[in-house]
Amino acid sequence: MKITRALLYPLMISLLLCTNGQAQNSTFPFQNYKLTFEERVNDLVSRMTLEEKVSQMLNAAPAIPRLGVPAYDWWNETLHGVARTPYNVTVYPQAIAMAATFDTAALFKMADYSALEGRVIYNKAVAAGKTNERYLGLTYWTPNINIFRDPRWGRGQETYGEDPYLTAMLGDAFVRGLQGNDPKYLKAAACAKHYAVHSGPEPLRHVFDVDVSPYDLWDTYLPAFKKLVTASKVAGVMCAYNAFRKQPCCASDVLMTDILRNQWSFKGYVTSDCWAIDDFFKNHKTHPDAASASADAVFHGTDIDCGTAAYKALVQAVKENKITEPQIDVSVKRLFMIRFRLGMFDPPSMVKYAQTPATELEAASHGKHALQMAHESIVLLRNANNTLPLKKGLKKIVVLGPNAVNVIAPLGNYNGTPSKLTTIFQGIKDKAGSTTQVVYEKAVNYTNNNVLEYDDISPACSIDGKPGFKATYYNNRELNGEPIATVVEQHIEHDWQEGENVSGNLRANDFSVRYVTNYKATADGAITFEVEADDGFRFTINGNTILNSWNRKPRDISSYTLTTKKDSVYNLVLEYWQGEGKATIKMHTGHPGVTDFNALVKKYNDADAFIFAGGISPQLEGEEMKVSDPGFKGGDRTSIVLPAIQTELMKALQTSGKPVVFVMMTGSAIAIPWEAENVPAIINAWYGGQAAGTAVADVLFGDYNPSGRLPVTFYSSDNDLPSFEDYSMKNRTYRYFTGKALYGFGYGLSYTTFRYDQLTTVAQSSKPVRVTVRVTNTGKTGGDEVVQLYVVNQNTSIQTSLKALRGFQRINLRPSESKMVSFVLQPDDLSYVDASGQRKPLVGKVQICVGSSQPDEANTTSGNVIKKELTIK
Structure with a gap:
């Protein structure tokens, strides 16, 4: 029989397990496949010391060599495709976009495909002996089934919207698709988060204490969790950062004991949100120290401390009689039950999911499904005078806006990286064909029109006799020690997902890099350097520090204008470090300018149509971000109104008399009152995943009839919103809002009737x-x-x-x-x-x-x- 690549990884895993004694060696009863999982788990835990037990309650659980227990990191994500992995994967539309499909079958299939790709990645991790690395495991901390109660919440994009019923049905489909239907083994382990009553504000999430009425708790905040725990049989639950009725959620009598474990009889595992246990004594101030906090969390059924800090004090807590070792055993047994159910202690021949072929990674069927879901998610908000679909064969189309060529926006957050992604501009260009001229102008940024007109200085940059920048990468934040890799790069233009390969064997998590080059000026004059970074950076010219954000962690865009003299050489050094989360480091050069909208319209007086790709992006809204652009704060929004500069541009475009189409990308509801009355065609494209541009173009030109429906209410203005910090559902969402929405929940137009x-x-x-x-x-x-x-x-x-x-x-x-x-x-x-x-x-x-x-x-x-x-x- 010919051994194909599709069979190679399962074979390697089987050989590895046979030779290292982790599965085939029956020295201990827990290695006997004829016993039940419960018997095997009980035997394994009985053989562990207290210190070993506690070590397994950290997200990065170390190996126990004497028992043949391999290391395992529980921390992984698959919100809309496997996230943060070093491999290219299929990326589906963001969760809020998938909610707009109102299609449980499509969500089930998406989760099924994601689990298959995750299995391939895990197979590779086992074969390479890397099960101890983050983002390679089979325990996915997804789905996010919090209710998107307020459009200002930056993480609302990760949810299925504002309705408990829709959230529960879509969450159920996701869990069933991800976990599979095998009676013995899990394909992957889903985790319902963040339990409970959690949806911003982001800057306060570590400190706020929330209380809601019993009515709101059971009518709005708990139905989806109840569905996933009692009906979907979700493997895990993540407890939230915030406190609920004076107790941190991870140690809540009401949420954790009374409801989750007692009323709902949840037998799975619970993980804290990352570093949430530290919040007990550092932020909530409900506990004096790590030992007390950890003991209380475990007593309430929190089995994993994500962040690997506080639970190390559990050994001390047992010695101080704050908790007993048998109570520790309960949690450790729940954790190993999940690992046994995932087949981690059995050979691949016994676990059908472990035999998943490598060809499932970015399989053609998965890409086709990503396009289908992108199609189904697009919501046609307005189509006055049947402006859409556009006629094919137009002579000239002008595409404008900050989202037209943005490769980050379609990916949302908690995402992986596909090998191919289609932007809106590229999708339109591909669809229009060679007979139509498709032109791009950025025109505006998200919140201003101070647009840098780029000049590529790379031909004038060299180092050690080679063109480009010498990039030296280190596996720490301090540029210390031996470098992991040294390469020459032509441009500094990086957007890494956390965990993605950076260079060589270096992954995007706690690393640093130094870029060095010598720039020879081609003329007398001035040039502006623009540096964009998610974490700390500093930029020096000829040894002088020009820009310095090294000791803080912003998402920052800074610029400096250098006066140049022809043929003078300037030594440029850009240094950068990344901690947790995405890693962005870019340096652009050019000449700043303010766009004259009237001149822009006049410049393109021969255009047949204007397509403005605007809205917002995951660079502005998301999890606990250091963003302070007007209208945004800490990952949340201070205003739901579309940034005024975008409206001003569309007003100018309207004066042309040509069709204007607004393609809005967003993860949350945006107030667009002027556009709703004046722009003839508006589509909401969300963050559409790897096929976003293709899907948008198909809708614009009529090759797909839009059918998405809003999973959230689009309000008219900020005045429609109660206080962001008020968790009462009064006058919130379509279920309780007494005003007039701009576009209601469930709304969406079609090209037919x-x-x-x-x-x-x-x-x-x-x-x-x-x-x-x-x-x-x-x-x-x-x-x-x-x-x-x-x-x-x-x-x-x-x-x-x-x-x-x-x-x-x-x-x-x-x-x-x-x-x-x-x-x-x-x-x-x-x-x-x-x-x-x-x-x-x-x-x-x-x-x-x-x-x-x-x-x-x-x-x-x-x-x-x-x-x-x-x-x-």
């Missing part, structure tokens, strides 16, 4: 209600429709949300085609939460609403909404 009729409701004997409706494509274009069912309580004596999503289906209809769509409303779907947090059945009159959007959507949608009243006794 749909008609709803023949709504019937039939009560079943066991109290579920079957709802059936006919949907017809009444237009001339085939496409998908997202059928949405809402329940509206009309009994004013019962406090409930104004309306609640209780069903959705994505269907495809050809022109004039009709389909009957059915839903079954279970008793929980026709219930409410009372003031004490108890779920009770609705009684009295309720309205069942089915259509293209939520009932009473103010904007015109692609179809109608029909309603029927029920009386529940």
Whole structure:
């Protein structure tokens, strides 16, 4: 038999396990495959010392050689494709974009494909003896099922939106797809986070204490967690940084003991958010020291301390009688149960998932699915006068804006790196074809129009007789010791994901680099150096430090203008260090200028259409970021309004009389009141993943009929929002907002129209209600429709949300085609939460609403909404 590469990695792993005694050696009972996992786990833990047990409760668990236990790092991510790995992987649209698909089947498949790619990466890690490295394991700290209650939260992009039902259904699909269906082994281990009542502000997440009513807790914040724990059987849960009712979440009587372990009978493992245990005594001040904090967290069922700091004090805590060793055993057993269920102590021949071929990494089917999800996620917000789709064969299209060629924006955050990514500009250029001239002008940055007109000085740079920059890389933050790699690079233009390969064997985590070159000026005059960095940097010219951010950790863009003399040589040194998170270091050169919008429009008076790719980006919103651009703070937003400079540009473009299309990229709701009234065509493209540009172009030119729906409310202004720090759901989200939204939850247009009729409701004997409706494509274009069912309580004596999503289906209809769509409303779907947090059945009159959007959507949608009243006794 010919041994192919697809078979090679499983074979290597099997040979490795046979020779090192980790699986084939039956010296100990825990290595006997005929025993149950529980018996094997109990045997293994009984053989460990207290110190060994405690070491296994850190995210970076070391090896125990005497027992044949390999090292393992639990920390890994797969939010929308395997993240932060040194390998190229398939990158799907950001989570909030996937939520806009309203497609559970697509999310299930995405998670399934991601788990397969993760298995390949883990196989390689085992073969290379690198299971101790972060971002190579099979325990993924995903999905993020926090409720996106406030659009200012920078991490809302990682969630499935503002609705508990949608979040629960999509989260369930993700967990089932990722964990697989084998009765014995997990394909991968999912982890529901951040438990619970957690959604910003980012700068306060380590210190704030939140309390909500029992009603809001059980009506909004817990339903998705309950679904994933009790029905989806998620393997893990991550407890949040914040405190809940005066106790840190990871040591909460209510959340951890009463609800998670007792009411929901959760048997899986719990990890703290990273360094959350340290917050007990450093920030919350609820505990005096690491030993007390660690003991309390373990007592409440937190099994892993991510951050590998506080739990080291557990040995001391046992000696001081703060906790007992048998209590430690409970956590250690839960952790090893997960590892056994992942097949880590069995040979690959016994674990079907361990035999995943290497060809699954960036498989063609995965790329095709990434494009499908990007297609389905795009939301058409406005299409006045049928501006879209654009006609093919236009002579000239001008593409503008900061997101047109941005390779970071489509990837969102918590992402991997694909081998190929299509930007919006490239997607349009590819789609338009050779007969159409497609021109790019940046025109504006996100918040200003001080645009640097780049000059490439690389031909004038050399070092040691070679053109370019000498780059010397170190595996620490201090540029100390022997370098890991020394190479010559032509440009300094890097955006590494945490854990990605930097150079040689160096990965992007706690490293530093020094770039050196000699620049020979080509003329008398001036040139501006612009340095962009996520972490610390300093820039020197001829030994003089010009820019210095070495001792702080900003996402910073700094510039310096050098007066030059022709043929003079300037020694340039740029030094950079990276800690946790993404690693960005770039140096551009050019001449700064302020864009004259009127001159820009005049310059392109021969254009047939303007496409403005704007919005915001994950460079501005995200996790605990050092960002202070106007409208942004610490990863969050201080205003949801589109930066004014972008509106000013679009106003100028409108004066041209040519079609203007606004392609908005964002991970959160943006207020665009002027655009909603004046720009003829607006599409929300989110952060669309590796195929973002292709998907956008397909929608713009009519090769895909847009069908995405908003998973969050798009408000009109900041005045619509309560205090960011107020966790009450009053006047928040479509379920409780009493104002008029700019675009409501569930909203989205199509290039065709749909008609709803023949709504019937039939009560079943066991109290579920079957709802059936006919949907017809009444237009001339085939496409998908997202059928949405809402329940509206009309009994004013019962406090409930104004309306609640209780069903959705994505269907495809050809022109004039009709389909009957059915839903079954279970008793929980026709219930409410009372003031004490108890779920009770609705009684009295309720309205069942089915259509293209939520009932009473103010904007015109692609179809109608029909309603029927029920009386529940």
